[in-house]
Amino acid sequence: MKRRDFIKSAGTIAAASPFMNFGAGIKNKKKMLILGFDGMDPLIAYDMIQRGELPNLKKLAQSGVFSMMRTTIPPQSPVAWGSFITGADPGKYGLFDFVHRDPESYFPITSGAETIPASLNIKIGKYKIPLKPGKIIPKREGKAFWDYLEEKDIEATIFKIPSNYPPSKSKQRTIAGMGTPDIHGTYGIYTLYTSDEEEAMKDITPNNLFYAYLDEENVLQDGEILGPVNDLVENGEKTKVFFKVFVDKKNKTARIDVDGKEILIAEKEYSDWVEIDFPLIKGISNITGMVKFFMMDIEKSFRLYISPVHISPKNPAVELSTPPDYAKELAEKGGLFHTIGLPADTKALSQNTFGVEEFLTQSVSVFDESKKLFGIEYERFLNKKSGFLFFYFGSLDQGQHMLWALTDKDHPYYHPEEAKRFGYMKDELYRMHDRILGDVLNTMPKDTGLIVMSDHGFGTFRRKVNLNTFLFNEGYLKLGVKEIDTEISLFDDYSEYDWGNTKAYAVGLNGLYLNMKGRESQGIVTKGERRKLLEEIQGKILQIKDPENGMYVISEAFITEDHFSPDFLIRSPDIILGFNRGYRSSDSSALGGATREMVTNNMNWWAGDHCINPRHVPASFFSNFPINKKIPSIKDMAPTILKYFGINETPTMNGDSLI
Amino acid sequence: MAKKVKLSNENSQKADEIIAFHGYSSLEELIGNLIDSEYEKIKSDDDKDEQAEKLSGLGYIS
Numbered sequence: 155m156k157r158r159d160f161i162k163s164a165g166t167i168a169a170a171s172p173f174m175n176f177g178a179g180i181k182n183k184k185k186m187l188i189l190g191f192d193g194m195d196p197l198i199a200y201d202m203i204q205r206g207e208l209p210n211l212k213k214l215a216q217s218g219v220f221s222m223m224r225t226t227i228p229p230q231s232p233v234a235w236g237s238f239i240t241g242a243d244p245g246k247y248g249l250f251d252f253v254h255r256d257p258e259s260y261f262p263i264t265s266g267a268e269t270i271p272a273s274l275n276i277k278i279g280k281y282k283i284p285l286k287p288g289k290i291i292p293k294r295e296g297k298a299f300w301d302y303l304e305e306k307d308i309e310a311t312i313f314k315i316p317s318n319y320p321p322s323k324s325k326q327r328t329i330a331g332m333g334t335p336d337i338h339g340t341y342g343i344y345t346l347y348t349s350d351e352e353e354a355m356k357d358i359t360p361n362n363l364f365y366a367y368l369d370e371e372n373v374l375q376d377g378e379i380l381g382p383v384n385d386l387v388e389n390g391e392k393t394k395v396f397f398k399v400f401v402d403k404k405n406k407t408a409r410i411d412v413d414g415k416e417i418l419i420a421e422k423e424y425s426d427w428v429e430i431d432f433p434l435i436k437g438i439s440n441i442t443g444m445v446k447f448f449m450m451d452i453e454k455s456f457r458l459y460i461s462p463v464h465i466s467p468k469n470p471a472v473e474l475s476t477p478p479d480y481a482k483e484l485a486e487k488g489g490l491f492h493t494i495g496l497p498a499d500t501k502a503l504s505q506n507t508f509g510v511e512e513f514l515t516q517s518v519s520v521f522d523e524s525k526k527l528f529g530i531e532y533e534r535f536l537n538k539k540s541g542f543l544f545f546y547f548g549s550l551d552q553g554q555h556m557l558w559a560l561t562d563k564d565h566p567y568y569h570p571e572e573a574k575r576f577g578y579m580k581d582e583l584y585r586m587h588d589r590i591l592g593d594v595l596n597t598m599p600k601d602t603g604l605i606v607m608s609d610h611g612f613g614t615f616r617r618k619v620n621l622n623t624f625l626f627n628e629g630y631l632k633l634g635v636k637e638i639d640t641e642i643s644l645f646d647d648y649s650e651y652d653w654g655n656t657k658a659y660a661v662g663l664n665g666l667y668l669n670m671k672g673r674e675s676q677g678i679v680t681k682g683e684r685r686k687l688l689e690e691i692q693g694k695i696l697q698i699k700d701p702e703n704g705m706y707v708i709s710e711a712f713i714t715e716d717h718f719s720p721d722f723l724i725r726s727p728d729i730i731l732g733f734n735r736g737y738r739s740s741d742s743s744a745l746g747g748a749t750r751e752m753v754t755n756n757m758n759w760w761a762g763d764h765c766i767n768p769r770h771v772p773a774s775f776f777s778n779f780p781i782n783k784k785i786p787s788i789k790d791m792a793p794t795i796l797k798y799f800g801i802n803e804t805p806t807m808n809g810d811s812l813i
Numbered sequence: 814m815a816k817k818v819k820l821s822n823e824n825s826q827k828a829d830e831i832i833a834f835h836g837y838s839s840l841e842e843l844i845g846n847l848i849d850s851e852y853e854k855i856k857s858d859d860d861k862d863e864q865a866e867k868l869s870g871l872g873y874i875s
Contacts, residue, residue, distance in 0.1 A: 339863075341871045552872070741875050744873070744874055
């Protein structure tokens with residue numbers, strides 16, 4: 155089938171008719187395996203299959219179906235995997251973006267979980283002991299498909315699925331994935347000790363750069379790793395653990411003494427995981443985290459990278475799995491593993507602390523670790539007579555974000571030298587995932603259902619769009635300035651926002667909100683004005699052109715009440731922006747800020763993206779059985795899994811079974 | 814400087830129940846704790862910084 159025909163036929167290339175009844179496929183429907191390859195783009199996969207580079211995906215397609223799959227509005231991982239989990243549209247589970255906003259303060263907030271601090275403290279000496287411990291509440295609503303399986307005593311293992319942190323209550327084996335924070339509660343902040351003064355002074359956010367002073371014996375005496383804030387003391391500060399580094403320049407090695415351990419490390423090498431105890435009450439209470447050290451440079455200068463502090467799966471400070479011992483059990487079998495939801499350190503490359511080579515080294519090691527853990531779970535699955543296994547791989551997604559500019563000559567951040575050296579790696583990531591499938595195809599019994607799928611595709615991200623600048627220029631967003639000279643940020647210039655006269659504002663990677671009376675704290679738009687205003691803004695948004703080349707920057711704008719169930723619509727943006735190919739929300743806009751220029755070049759290694767019009771970045775679907783729909787949707791997955799196991803009643807879902 | 818606080822009978826009874834339920838050692842300790850927690854709520858600048866730090870770690874936001 156030609157590429158054009160593949161796109162025209164919505165991508166379905168099946169050996170048999172895709173409209174066949176499922177009865178013609180697998181007979182003994184007791185086991186199913188789903189491999190989730192985050193970000194696998196169907197057109198890239200199609201081209202590579204045609205070139206013979208993905209033989210195992212080709213084999214799978216020939217035994218059943220390869221199709222494009224509808225993703226969610228917007229095509230962001232937490233939203234799309236939320237739909238996969240609940241078999242529903244976002245309105246039913248309340249996730250609409252990585253970044254939501256607090257209608258009280260208008261500030262951007264993380265969407266996946268809410269932290270309730272500990273309270274009702276009793277003071278003992280300098281300590282305050284909470285009687286009511288803090289907790290983290292998951293914000294993904296809806297009933298997960300594995301809960302339906304549990305009700306029928308069908309065993310399921312769900313490995314690192316996004317939008318399940320903290321893991322929802324279940325007797326199934328689940329472990330949290332994307333959304334899981336580091337020990338500080340952030341998405342992951344690395345630390346760098348550098349003897350390059352200029353580098354140590356670099357103005358980046360978040361900033362954990364330190365100048366490394368080595369004494370005359372080449373010892374870094376006063377290194378520190380910051381831990382969580384100690385809430386058990388008055389005006390609690392961040393806990394810290396000190397370390398020393400003894401450098402042997404001649405042999406290009408170093409010894410790191412930290413928390414009673416001695417770690418030997420050579421230049422360009424990573425250490426294994428090092429567990430660290432951050433003291434809360436000396437000798438009584440501590441929190442365990444873990445880091446990897448990366449001795450980036452010894453000879454020319456001193457550069458020591460320390461990974462974000464992960465929550466240890468052996469001794470988790472917060473709930474990482476159900477049952478709680480599952481994370482520990484896995485760590486005991488396979489060794490300590492990354493627990494942060496987005497484990498490859500894209501920030502380190504974005505901020506040029508890493509070069510491409512260093513990022514790749516780390517990415518491949520994350521992938522290898524996933525492969526090892528998959529081996530453990532897959533073997534367990536093979537030994538069972540029945541059951542369900544979902545296993546998530548995130549390296550393709552993170553890799554494409556960071557490597558896109560290497561293969562896009564029209565990208566403003568295209569680097570010809572790096573492209574020559576590492577340009578092959580984007581496709582190599584696809585081949586690495588294909589080889590995992592190859593191992594499965596060689597060992598999996600034929601009567602096991604198999605799906606390989608992604609949550610969205612991928613595209614280039616060349617130009618950044620600030621929607622708040624547009625809203626300001628059009629008079630919908632009021633600021634205390636006549637013109638925007640320098641960036642106006644919600645965090646630094648809150649007083650500049652004239653909420654009492656603002657009708658609309660943008661927060662999040664795809665979100666635009668009306669300033670609704672009764673919903674926002676200083677809302678002015680009435681229910682009566684709402685629809686007309688939404689349509690007026692929608693019409694204007696679709697006319698925004700890139701001043702540099704005349705391209706429309708937004709190809710579709712979705713009024714959410716027309717697309718989503720009403721259950722949790724209160725959290726949703728009022729319009730979700732479907733950016734055109736090559737465009738995406740700017741960082742400033744995503745955080746509620748406004749800049750002088752509305753459209754600017756994306757000068758960053760984060761050069762591939764998918765937070766655009768979902769029609770431009772469909773997901774991928776492969777199965778070893780036929781399906782009954784020409785274009786499946788990601789919300790069809792959960793009803794399909796349940797039907798496979800004989801469960802037909804799925805009252806919380808509005809997707810359709812594909813079988 | 815220490816301040817005296819007058820409580821209504823109703824609030825005084827409620828306070829006694831809270832003290833008994835949570836095991837506070839005195840009314841002063843309970844009030845001190847309530848002031849602490851209210852004070853924390855208005856330390857919005859710290860919260861903002863923390864929220865900014867959380868979000869800026871997201872790879873999607875450079």
